[in-house]
Each structure stands twice: as structure tokens, then as C-alpha cells.
Amino acid sequence: MTRSSAIATLGTIAEAQWGLVTARQAVQNNVSYPEMTRLAKDGALNRVAYGVYRVAGSPVTPLTELRAAWLLLEPETEADLRDISAGVVSHGSAAFVHGVGDFTGEVHEFTCEKRKRSGRPEIRIHTGPVDPETVVWIEQLPVTPITRLVSDLLQDHHDGQHVAHVLADSLDKGLSTPAELAAAVNPHAAAYGVASASAFLDHLISLVRPSSPGNSHLNDLVMSKAIPSQDP
Numbered sequence: 692m693t694r695s696s697a698i699a700t701l702g703t704i705a706e707a708q709w710g711l712v713t714a715r716q717a718v719q720n721n722v723s724y725p726e727m728t729r730l731a732k733d734g735a736l737n738r739v740a741y742g743v744y745r746v747a748g749s750p751v752t753p754l755t756e757l758r759a760a761w762l763l764l765e766p767e768t769e770a771d772l773r774d775i776s777a778g779v780v781s782h783g784s785a786a787f788v789h790g791v792g793d794f795t796g797e798v799h800e801f802t803c804e805k806r807k808r809s810g811r812p813e814i815r816i817h818t819g820p821v822d823p824e825t826v827v828w829i830e831q832l833p834v835t836p837i838t839r840l841v842s843d844l845l846q847d848h849h850d851g852q853h854v855a856h857v858l859a860d861s862l863d864k865g866l867s868t869p870a871e872l873a874a875a876v877n878p879h880a881a882a883y884g885v886a887s888a889s890a891f892l893d894h895l896i897s898l899v900r901p902s903s904p905g906n907s908h909l910n911d912l913v914m915s916k917a918i919p920s921q922d923p
Contacts, residue, residue, distance in 0.1 A: 697722045698735055702746055708770045709758050709831070710749020714742045715766040741811065742766060753796065754830055757784060760799035760814050761832060764807060770831065778803045779821050779833045782847065785840040788829050791860035792853060802835065802843070817843070837867045838875040845879035855898040862896075 692700070700720050705712045717727055727744065730736045736744040743759040743766075745751070757780065762770065764778040781802040783794040802817045809816055826833045835843065837857075844854050858876075861867040869892065876895065877888035885891040 692721060692723075692726060694726075694730070694735075697726050697730060698746075701730075701736070701744075704769060705746045705749065708762065709752075709755065710746050711739065711755075711759055711762060712736075712744055712746065713762050713766040714744070716769060717744075719767060740813075754788065754832070757787070757796060757799050758832065760811070761801065763809070763811065763814065764801060764803070764816075775821055775823055775826050775833045776804065777833075778807065778816070779826055779835055781817060781835045782815075782840060782843050783849075783853075785835045786844075786857050788832065788834050789837060789840070789861075789866065791837065791864065791866065792857035794853070837861045838871050841872060841875040842878065845876060845883070848882075851883070851895055852898050855895040855900075858892070859896055859899050 700722055701712050701717060704716050704720060714724060714727055718724065727736065731738055731744060735747050737747060739745050739755060739759040740763065743762055745755070761778065761780065765773065768777065778801040780788055780800070782800040783792075783798060784796065784800040786792040786794045787796040798813055798815055800815045800817065802819050802821055804819070804821050806818045807816050821835075822839075825836050825839060827836055828834070841854065841857060841861075844857065858872055861872065862869065873888040873892050876891050880886065880888055880891040883891060885894060
């Protein structure tokens with residue numbers, strides 16, 4: 692294949708994938724590995740991750756590396772042919788996409804219903820159920836909702852302050868209500884040594900927000916709307 696034909700082929704694939712293309716996709720479209728290497732050497736392609744390239748001139752965004760990692764979960768399948776079975780952005784990566792908390796995005800985390808493995812140290816794959824009704828699509832990526840990512844972080848025993856920043860930012864930005872967050876933290880309260888959802892939610896938020904009369908509405912909402920049967 693000529694250089695111009697290879698670039699045109701890769702550009703067509705990358706157009707629907709934020710300017711990205713995997714080496715496997717390229718080979719499936721008759722662009723060989725040696726051709727990919729030559730194109731990378733002469734600047735027509737830029738390597739984003741092992742096996743993923745960005746077509747020169749395509750924009751780089753804070754989500755570029757996460758998108759590359761998501762493509763690597765099923766490197767043969769083009770983005771517009773995938774559904775949530777390919778993997779859903781979760782845990783700290785979901786917080787990064789939602790713009791809550793203080794996760795840096797250096798580790799790319801996904802949840803898959805079927806066990807998958809990755810040899811890349813920057814990719815962390817969790818196995819668990821994914822409810823298609825609750826998955827949200829942000830910037831063309833499937834992402835767990837705020838309540839699910841909070842529950843996932845607590846299930847994995849993340850540092851309380853990391854979770855607290857997610858909770859506080861979610862409330863500040865109006866992405867979740869106190870009642871929704873109380874329901875999310877409730878199953879994990881006992882494991883953290885707290886007796887009730889309302890007390891656990893207030894405790895976590897207090898780690899990053901000073902106590903004030905303005906926070907008093909949390910208890911009322913939690914007690915009236917969340918899960919009163921499990922609160923004393």
C-alpha cells in the first residue's frame with residue numbers, strides 16, 4: 692500500500708475515534724505493522740500508547756490517553772461498533788471524566804462484566820456487573836454514574852479523603868443529591884465503622900468541608916428520603 696493510501700485508510704478509521712487508531716485495526720484494513728512504524732517515524736502518526744496511534748494534526752485532550760486505553764480493551768473493534776460489553780470507564784477514571792475528586796487520570800480503570808486481562812500497568816480492569824440503564828455516555832465514552840463510582844471506591848477501600856472530594860464536588864456541581872449519595876455509601880458504612888448512612892455521608896464530607904449550618908440539610912434529606920429502615 693502506498694503511503695498516501697495508508698494515511699487515507701488510517702484517517703478514515705481515526706475520524707470516528709477522536710483521531711486514534713489501533714495497530715490491530717490498521718492491520719485489519721491492510722496497513723501493515725512495518726507501514727505503521729514508518730508512518731510513526733516520519734511524523735504522520737504519533738504513538739499515544741503501545742498499540743495505539745494518533746493521526747498527526749488530531750487534537751490532544753485530557754481524555755486522549757483514557758480513550759486509547761479504552762480502545763485497547765478490544766483493539767480490533769472500532770469505537771462506533773462497541774457497546775458497554777467492551778468495558779465501562781469506572782472508579783477513579785470515572786471520577787476524572789465526571790470532573791469530580793482529585794484523581795489525576797494516570798491510571799485508567801474500567802469495569803467489564805466478563806473477565807479481561809491487560810498487560811499494561813497503567814490499565815486496571817475490574818470485573819463486575821454493569822447496568823446498561825445507569826451507564827452514562829460522556830464524550831463518547833461509557834462511564835459509570837456518580838453513585839456507582841462512589842460505591843466502587845468504597846468497596847475498594849479507597850482513602851476516605853479521595854471519596855470525600857468526589858462527594859463534595861458532586862454536591863457542589865449538582866451532579867447528585869444528598870439522598871442519592873447516602874444510598875450509595877450506605878452498604879459500606881458498617882465496614883468503615885459508622886452506624887448509619889447519614890452519619891457516614893456527613894463524616895466523609897467533613898473531611899474536606901468544614902462543618903457549618905449550611906450542611907445541616909444533609910441529615911434531614913438522608914433521613915427522610917434515603918433508607919430510613921437502616922438508619923437508627
